Amino acid sequence: MRQLPEPARAALTLAPVLHALGDPVRLELVRRASVKPESTCSALADGMDVPLSTLTNHWRIMREAGLISMSVDGRHRRIRLRADDLRDRFPGLLDPILRLAADESPDGGAVGS
Amino acid sequence: MRQLPEPARAALTLAPVLHALGDPVRLELVRRASVKPESTCSALADGMDVPLSTLTNHWRIMREAGLISMSVDGRHRRIRLRADDLRDRFPGLLDPILRLAADESPDGGAVGS
Numbered sequence: 001m002r003q004l005p006e007p008a009r010a011a012l013t014l015a016p017v018l019h020a021l022g023d024p025v026r027l028e029l030v031r032r033a034s035v036k037p038e039s040t041c042s043a044l045a046d047g048m049d050v051p052l053s054t055l056t057n058h059w060r061i062m063r064e065a066g067l068i069s070m071s072v073d074g075r076h077r078r079i080r081l082r083a084d085d086l087r088d089r090f091p092g093l094l095d096p097i098l099r100l101a102a103d104e105s106p107d108g109g110a111v112g113s
Numbered sequence: 114m115r116q117l118p119e120p121a122r123a124a125l126t127l128a129p130v131l132h133a134l135g136d137p138v139r140l141e142l143v144r145r146a147s148v149k150p151e152s153t154c155s156a157l158a159d160g161m162d163v164p165l166s167t168l169t170n171h172w173r174i175m176r177e178a179g180l181i182s183m184s185v186d187g188r189h190r191r192i193r194l195r196a197d198d199l200r201d202r203f204p205g206l207l208d209p210i211l212r213l214a215a216d217e218s219p220d221g222g223a224v225g226s
Contacts, residue, residue, distance in 0.1 A: 096209065
């Protein structure tokens with residue numbers, strides 16, 4: 001698998017991370033990625049009524065901000081939330097956001113069930 | 114003082130709040146507002162190299178997302194961070210963000226000193 005470019009942990013800064021989280025679609029994708037590690041882009045976006053080109057842009061914003069890692073696996077792209085990097089750089093930030101996003105999510109905490 | 118329109122506490126949602134925080138200028142303004150209650154717009158933006166029209170737009174985004182209250186006080190506009198509303202609607206969110214923003218701020222935690 002080839003990994004797409006992403007910022008190093010030490011280069012992560014707060015505003016771009018909050019910006020990347022500050023969209024309902026991206027927030028839901030991050031929440032799903034947090035409960036389904038190493039999923040494909042298409043599996044994570046399942047059931048969301050969002051054009052593919054928009055999703056591609058969302059994944060890029062999240063990758064460039066350092067929220068996710070993206071790997072090319074044959075015809076698939078696999079997503080991994082960079083939870084360890086985010087918790088290390090921004091202690092106390094990720095978990096309340098994931099919890100609050102789950103509270104607001106139409107899926108609640110039960111993606112794919 | 115006349116208060117400009119803002120969303121009610123119960124209407125606040127997470128993604129717009131994160132979006133409003135997801136810009137380096139807005140994040141710094143929010144951090145300053147958190148340590149200088151009831152300041153004017155111009156006092157909070159003191160020393161920031163940002164055009165007035167851009168600042169006006171930033172304040173509007175923050176007010177519409179529910180981050181701040183803005184009151185017209187004669188020729189001044191006074192800003193108040195809606196910390197109680199944010200802590201009520203999004204428990205655990207505001208304080209880590211303010212702490213992390215202070216860590217990244219050029220002013221550190223000591224605005225105006």
